[in-house]
Amino acid sequence: MNRLDPxxxxxxxxxxxxxxxxxxxxxxxxxxxxxxxxxxxxxxxAVFVGVGxxxxxxxxxxxxxxxxxxxxxxxxxxxxxxxxxxxxxxxVRIQHVDTSRSPTERLVGLASTVxxxxxxxxxxxxxPGLTPSDADDLRERLKRLAIRSEGEDAV
Amino acid sequence: MPRSLSPLSVPYRVFxxxxxxxxxxxxxxxxxxxxxxxxxxxxxxxxxVALLAVAALVGYEVAYVRRFSYELAAETLDIDSGxxxxxxxxxxxxxxxxxxxxxxxxxxxxxxxxxxxxxxxGGETEAQLRFVTFDEAKRLQRELARLKRGGxxxxxxxxxxxxxxxxxDEGVAGGGRPSTATFAEPESTELFALDRSELxxxxxLSVDFRVPGVLFILVSTVGSTVIGNYLxxxxxxxxxxxxVVLVVAVALVSWIAxxxxxxxxxxxxxxxxxxxxxxYERGLLQRYxxxxxxxKIQTLTIxxxxxxxxxxxxxxYIETAGYTPGSSGAGGRGSEAAIPLAxxxxxxxxxxxxxxxxxxxxxxxxxxxxxxxLVRYLLVVAVxxxxxxxxxxxxxxxxxxxxxxxxxxxxVLFAHLTWRNRGHWLGEHHVVTRNGVLRRETKIVPYxxxxxxxxxxxxxxxxxxxxxxxxDTAGSLSLGGQDAAAxxxxxxxxxxxxxxxxxxxxxxxxxxxxxxxxxxxxxxYNSEAGTNHNEEAGxxxxxxxxxxxxxxxxxxxxx
Numbered sequence: 001m002n003r004l005d006p007x008x009x010x011x012x013x014x015x016x017x018x019x020x021x022x023x024x025x026x027x028x029x030x031x032x033x034x035x036x037x038x039x040x041x042x043x044x045x046a047v048f049v050g051v052g053x054x055x056x057x058x059x060x061x062x063x064x065x066x067x068x069x070x071x072x073x074x075x076x077x078x079x080x081x082x083x084x085x086x087x088x089x090x091x092v093r094i095q096h097v098d099t100s101r102s103p104t105e106r107l108v109g110l111a112s113t114v115x116x117x118x119x120x121x122x123x124x125x126x127x128p129g130l131t132p133s134d135a136d137d138l139r140e141r142l143k144r145l146a147i148r149s150e151g152e153d154a155v
Numbered sequence: 156m157p158r159s160l161s162p163l164s165v166p167y168r169v170f171x172x173x174x175x176x177x178x179x180x181x182x183x184x185x186x187x188x189x190x191x192x193x194x195x196x197x198x199x200x201x202x203x204v205a206l207l208a209v210a211a212l213v214g215y216e217v218a219y220v221r222r223f224s225y226e227l228a229a230e231t232l233d234i235d236s237g238x239x240x241x242x243x244x245x246x247x248x249x250x251x252x253x254x255x256x257x258x259x260x261x262x263x264x265x266x267x268x269x270x271x272x273x274x275x276x277g278g279e280t281e282a283q284l285r286f287v288t289f290d291e292a293k294r295l296q297r298e299l300a301r302l303k304r305g306g307x308x309x310x311x312x313x314x315x316x317x318x319x320x321x322x323x324d325e326g327v328a329g330g331g332r333p334s335t336a337t338f339a340e341p342e343s344t345e346l347f348a349l350d351r352s353e354l355x356x357x358x359x360l361s362v363d364f365r366v367p368g369v370l371f372i373l374v375s376t377v378g379s380t381v382i383g384n385y386l387x388x389x390x391x392x393x394x395x396x397x398x399v400v401l402v403v404a405v406a407l408v409s410w411i412a413x414x415x416x417x418x419x420x421x422x423x424x425x426x427x428x429x430x431x432x433x434x435y436e437r438g439l440l441q442r443y444x445x446x447x448x449x450x451k452i453q454t455l456t457i458x459x460x461x462x463x464x465x466x467x468x469x470x471x472y473i474e475t476a477g478y479t480p481g482s483s484g485a486g487g488r489g490s491e492a493a494i495p496l497a498x499x500x501x502x503x504x505x506x507x508x509x510x511x512x513x514x515x516x517x518x519x520x521x522x523x524x525x526x527x528x529l530v531r532y533l534l535v536v537a538v539x540x541x542x543x544x545x546x547x548x549x550x551x552x553x554x555x556x557x558x559x560x561x562x563x564x565x566x567v568l569f570a571h572l573t574w575r576n577r578g579h580w581l582g583e584h585h586v587v588t589r590n591g592v593l594r595r596e597t598k599i600v601p602y603x604x605x606x607x608x609x610x611x612x613x614x615x616x617x618x619x620x621x622x623x624x625x626x627d628t629a630g631s632l633s634l635g636g637q638d639a640a641a642x643x644x645x646x647x648x649x650x651x652x653x654x655x656x657x658x659x660x661x662x663x664x665x666x667x668x669x670x671x672x673x674x675x676x677x678x679x680y681n682s683e684a685g686t687n688h689n690e691e692a693g694x695x696x697x698x699x700x701x702x703x704x705x706x707x708x709x710x711x712x713x714x
Binding site: 073074080082083084085086087088089090092093117118119120124125149 | 605606607608609610611612613614617627628629638653656657660661664
């Protein structure tokens, strides 16, 4: 079982703090310009701390829950904080494999590998938090395995 | 040789697009619109402009039809189209999943039809021919099936009849159908036809659940003030009576709407097996002719509701990749049932013919799952009662909110039924799951069609040691977004299922490659084009000794 790169935690934490900041900003704006009487003055700070704290906790827990493994015939993923999801993607069913690096991921020096199947859940299967070389390795490996076990039609 | 569209499509296309111009003109002239600076000549100018527009439209449509050509080659369907920007397409025949023909009343009068070709990619129709003659459309449908089969056999052991003997097949229910419909395939057999009484029952059993919603919106926006005044002048008990009457009326209207819609939709429905394809046709005002190749079938779904269950009826849906025949994809069609309504035994026979499943004995979730459902439904009742209490307290209406507490036994019963109707089963070649009470769906997924296996456990499920195993296929998600899932199985069983499904997929793929059957279709190519379905169905079961075909031997050839 592989785990994600620990740096993904930084990414997730920063993202949730940013979300919290945006939300708090909206609340702050409302309280400044609209100024409803029922809105307590400490609400923006509370929103920031609450949402941010929750986000940080989730980021840490999510990192702890994430596992992936390239097995003999399939890719196996395990993830989720509240709902624990385990996904099995047989290599026969892989349509194509991408690696992608969003701007924030590049900032931290990480990449993700996305596995596409013909299933109705589409591009649901992505492995975040890999170092770029790991992501490329994983992609190549999955590609080779998928080609090796390629069927007549993957649909 | 490339073919072109029917010349009749020019006037039809012009009227289709030009309707707006005519309406505009009628309004503008009739309404006495005066253009500034033109004086009394205004209407004339308007008419002139409109005539120009019509002329341009006619010109464009003539050019469109003239420059549109298509050709059914040995391997591909080639389409060249476009007036200003040209587009050439080659669609490999093997990738075409469905060929659908639809004709509305006007098109039927003109004898033209829309032909849609569907592939697995995307939710959109891959190519559409607007319009060709109906005979040509049927020819395309037939030829395509023939070419595909010819391509699949390759070794040429099966001499495909190239001459299309015109056997006029006037169906039992082909009321409004021109008698030119031809099924050249000698082995085409009618699997199912919806007769009048079944159509009536189907109508009686369909309720349009959108009607209450629409009515609610109408009432809440338009009539809110009227109702508010009315409420104040009526005592509490009478209010309850009025509410009951209203509910009954709404139910009646939804029922009538649903009945009318489904009768129009499924009038003259028949399902024909033609070689390795299913062909269906249906519709009162707008006729649909579609084809579903066997080897593209992803999932079969048997759906019923308490009413249908009581009377012994069921509905069958057939999903192919990325598209469900009849779904809103092409031409805005409403429903997607492969068999809208039939006796349960009949549906099971057809299922057996398409995917030999055998006897299914469902494994129910562990008893502790029932507790979840009980808690869930009790919460719903509690919220409902709370809302009613809140409303009656706020509006100070003497409405007896505690009446809602009488729903408690219903919740208990419902929890039990939810548990009872839930189950999964692993067969020789298929995984079968069943869920739902009011709309119960039994999904049959061949192992070969599994895309991914997803095991998810929510916080509440983990507390009870339960899990949901979802089997994802390439089928479309049009049926209420539900995949085949074994809901609330024990954690240990979920682990087992995950491993087992993956292993069985692997075996199914191996079997498929080595030419052994397992998913119904592989035999089709090899078996003699048998006239008797029992034999073919027999080879399915016979291919694997372990196949327990527990269905009655009489297949649904003739009704």
